[in-house]
Amino acid sequence: MSALPHPQIGALLAAIDGVPVTTEPSTVRKRSRDFFWYSPILDAQLRGKSADILVSPRDEGEVVRVAAACARLGVPITPRGAATGNYGQAVPLHGGVLLDMAGLKDIAWVRDGSVRCGPGLVMSELDAALAPHGLEQRMHPSTKRRATVGGFVAGGSGGIGSITYGGLREPGNILAARVITVEPEPRAIELRGDAAQKVNRAYGTTGIITALEFPLAPAWPWVDLIVAFDSFAEAMAFGHRAALADGITKKLLSPIAWPLPSHFAEVRPHCPEGKAVLIATVAKHSVDSFLALLGDAGAVTLERPLTDAPGQTPLYEYTWNHTTLQMLKADRGVTYLQCLFPHDAVLEKVAEMCALFPDELLGHCEFIRFGGRITASALPVIRYTTPERLSTIMAAHEAAGVMIADPHVYTLEDGSRHKRAEADQLGFKREVDPRGLLNPGKMRSYVPAAAAT
Amino acid sequence: MSALPHPQIGALLAAIDGVPVTTEPSTVRKRSRDFFWYSPILDAQLRGKSADILVSPRDEGEVVRVAAACARLGVPITPRGAATGNYGQAVPLHGGVLLDMAGLKDIAWVRDGSVRCGPGLVMSELDAALAPHGLEQRMHPSTKRRATVGGFVAGGSGGIGSITYGGLREPGNILAARVITVEPEPRAIELRGDAAQKVNRAYGTTGIITALEFPLAPAWPWVDLIVAFDSFAEAMAFGHRAALADGITKKLLSPIAWPLPSHFAEVRPHCPEGKAVLIATVAKHSVDSFLALLGDAGAVTLERPLTDAPGQTPLYEYTWNHTTLQMLKADRGVTYLQCLFPHDAVLEKVAEMCALFPDELLGHCEFIRFGGRITASALPVIRYTTPERLSTIMAAHEAAGVMIADPHVYTLEDGSRHKRAEADQLGFKREVDPRGLLNPGKMRSYVPAAAAT
C-alpha cells in the first residue's frame, strides 16, 4: 500500500461520481495483488503495494471519464483484469486507481472466424459464447477459467494452442485493439494489424484497452491425455515427435518430470510413482493417430474429454505456470524460470540443463511454435536458495544458448528476453500517456514528456 | 491398347452381368489415359496402352463381384478415379478391366471434424457437401475440381493445405481405408490409423478402396491473392516468411518465376511483364496480417474470394502441377521435375538450382510442411532436350542435397524418393492380391505368390 493516499483521491472521487468505486482498504489491498508471490524476489519487493481505490467502469464511456479525471489530477491508473499475472503486472507501485476492467465484456461480433469483444471477458466465458459458432480462441493461458482477454494480451505471452499458432506475438494472432488515452480529453485509438502489438505485453502502460479483435480456431471436441514415461528424456522425445506431426491436431504437449506430478491433486492417481508424464490435449479425430505414433513408447494413464466447465479440472491446469502452482501449494521453497530453447537442439539442451542442476531443477516444458519452428519453452521448477544462486542458474542457461525471460523482475525491460522496451511501445506511450500515469514504474525507460505536477 | 483383348473378357462379361460396362473401344481407350503425357518419356512408353473394358460399379457389392470374377479368371483390374495422375498411375499396362470408381460416392457420416465417404467422390463436391458443416478437406491437389478422393489417396501426395498439414503421408491425415481384396472370395478389410498408409500412393495395387475416413479442416472464407515481385528470389523470400508465420492462416504459397505467369490465361493481366509472382490463399481473417507482413516487399495485383464453383478459375489452378500445364498448353517442348528442398537451406538451394540451369529451369515452388518443418517442394518447368540431359539435371539436384521424386517413370519404386516400394505395401499386397492382378506392372518388385495361369 502506498504510504499515504494520493492527495488528489478526494477530487478524483468527485470527478467520477456515478462510476462504481470501492474505497474499503482491505478489499482494495487484496485486489491490488497478483501472483507475484511465485517469486521470492518479487514477493519481497511488491508485498504491501496497493492502489488507493478500485474503480469498476461499466462501459467505455466510464473508462473515458476516469482517464480524463486521472489525467487532469495526475493520479496513476493501473488496469486490472483478473490479476493472475506472475510479475506484479497489475500491482500498482504508486497507489492511485486500480481500474477493474471486468465490466467491459460485450461481444461486438463474431464473423469470418474472428471476434471483437471487450477486454474484461473471462477467457473461458468467451469460449463458451463462441462454442455455438463452432469456434474458440486460438490460444489461452492455463488460467483461462479466471483470466481476462485484455489481461492476456496486455500481460501474457501464449499458452494452450501455441503448439499450433505460436505465441500472441506472432503476426496474425491479434487483429486490432482499441485503446483510450490518458489525457484531459482522452482519445480512442483503433490499432489495427501490426499496430496492435503496441499493447501486447505492455502491462497496460500504453493505453487502456477497451476492445480487442482476434482470429479464432475451430472448436474441435478435444481429449485430455496423460501418458507416463520412464524418464523425462523419453517424455520430451515423444512430445517432440508429436509436436512435429502436423497431421495430428493438438493444442497442448507438456512433458513434466517426476516428482512434479506427485503434486497433481485430482489426477495424482494417474501419475505413476517415479514416472515422468506428458500431458496432451488432442482433437478427438486425432487421438487414434496420436496413440499410433506413441506405440509402446509410453503408457496412457488417463484419457477423457476436455471441458472448461466447473466440476472437473481440465488437464491444462497442471501445465504452463500451473505446474509450478501445484508444487508451490505443497512447498513454498520453490520458484521457477522461463526458458526458450533453440529449435535445432531442443532435446539436447533440455537434457543438458537438467544434468547441470540435477538437484535444483525439475524439468517441465511446453512444446510450442516459435517463428515458424517447433521448439520448447520451459517453466522448470527451481528449489530456491538465494537470489545469487538463481542468477547463476539463469546465466548458465543463457551461456548454453537457452533464452531466458526473467520472471523475478517487474519491469517490462527486465522481463523481456532482450532486456529493453519495444521501441514501438515506448514511442506509442508518449502519445497515449504523456504524463506517465499508466501503471507507473513498469516501463522504466519511459520518461514522461510533461512531468506531473 | 493391349495387342489382343484378354482371352477371358467374354467369360468375365458373363460373370459380372448387370454391372454397367462399356466395351466401345474408342471410349475405353480414351478413359485409359491420364496425364502421363506431361513427360515425353512416359508419353513414349504409355501411349496406346488401354484396358479391354471399362466397368462402372455402383456400390461395393458390385466391386466385390468384379473382383471375384477377375480373380477367378485372371483378368487384370486397374482402378480409376478421374485419371488426372501424371505418371500413368491409372493406365492399364496389361489390358483387362478399367474399374471406374466414380459410382462410389456416398458420404457415410461427418462427425467430430472428420468424414467417411466413398472413393469416387470428386474432391470439390465433397467440399461443397462439407460446407454446411463449416468444414472442408485438409488438403487437395490442384485438380480438386476433377480428381476423386480415392485417386488422391492412391495416387497423389499433397497440395493446397499442405502448408498447414503436411502431405497425405504425415501421421494423422488419413484415418481409415476400406479395401476389397482380389480373390475368388473377396474380403473387405478395414485399415485403421497407420495401417491406412498401405493404400497411400500405392497406385491401387494394394486393394480396391471402397471407403475412406479422414480428419477435416475449418472452412474459412478464403481469399486468393497474386503478389508480384521483381525477382523469383524475392518471391521465395517473402513466401518463406509467410510460411513461417503461424498466426497467419493460409493454404497456399506458390512462388513462380517469370515467364511462367505469361501463360496464366484469365489472370495474365494481373501478372506484370517480367515479374515473378507469389500465388497465395489466405483466410479472410488473416489477409490484413498477410499484407502487413508483406509491407512494400511486393505488389498485390489481385485479391478476390476463392471459390471452387464454375465461372471463375480458382488461383490454385495456376499452382502445383497446373503451373506446368499452363505452360504446356503453349509449349509442348517443356516438362518438369519434382523436388523437395532441405528445410534448413530452402532459399539457398532453390537459388543454387536456378543458377545452375539458367536457361533450362523455370523456378516454381510450393511451401509445405514436411516432417514438422517448413520447406519447399518444387515442380520446376524444364525445357526438354533429351532423356540424358533430364537425368543430368536430376542428378545435379540430388548431388546438391535436393530430393527428387522422378516423375518420368511409372512404377512405384522408381517414382519414390527412396527408389523402393514401401515394405508395408509390398507385404500387404501379398494378402490382398495374391495373383498380382491389381494394376499389374506398377509395383515392379512384387512377385505374385501364385503365378496366374
Ligand SMILES: Cc1cc2nc3c(=O)[nH]c(=O)nc-3n(C[C@H](O)[C@H](O)[C@H](O)COP(=O)(O)OP(=O)(O)OC[C@H]3O[C@@H](n4cnc5c(N)ncnc54)[C@H](O)[C@@H]3O)c2cc1C
Ligand atoms: C497458475 C498460473 C498459470 C499461468 N499460465 C500462463 C500461461 O499459460 N500463459 C501466459 O501467458 N500466462 C500465464 N500466466 C499469467 C497470467 O495468468 C496470464 O497472462 C493471464 O492472461 C493474465 O490475465 P489477467 O486477466 O489475470 O490479467 P491481469 O493480471 O489482471 O493483468 C495483466 C496485465 O494486463 C494489464 N491489463 C489488464 N487489463 C487491461 C486493459 N483492459 N487495458 C490495458 N491493460 C490491461 C494489467 O495492468 C497487467 O499489467 C499464469 C499465471 C498463473 C498464476
Ligand SMILES: Cc1cc2nc3c(=O)[nH]c(=O)nc-3n(C[C@H](O)[C@H](O)[C@H](O)COP(=O)(O)OP(=O)(O)OC[C@H]3O[C@@H](n4cnc5c(N)ncnc54)[C@H](O)[C@@H]3O)c2cc1C
Ligand atoms: C494439372 C495437374 C495438377 C496436379 N496437381 C497435383 C497436386 O497438387 N498434388 C497431387 O498430389 N497431385 C497432383 N496431380 C496429380 C493428380 O491430379 C492427383 O493426385 C489426383 O488426386 C488424382 O486423382 P484422380 O481421381 O484423378 O486419380 P486417378 O488418376 O484416377 O488415379 C490415381 C491412382 O489411384 C488409383 N485409384 C483410383 N481410385 C482408386 C480406388 N478406389 N482404389 C484403389 N486405387 C484407386 C488408380 O489406379 C491410380 O493408380 C496433378 C495432376 C495434374 C494433371
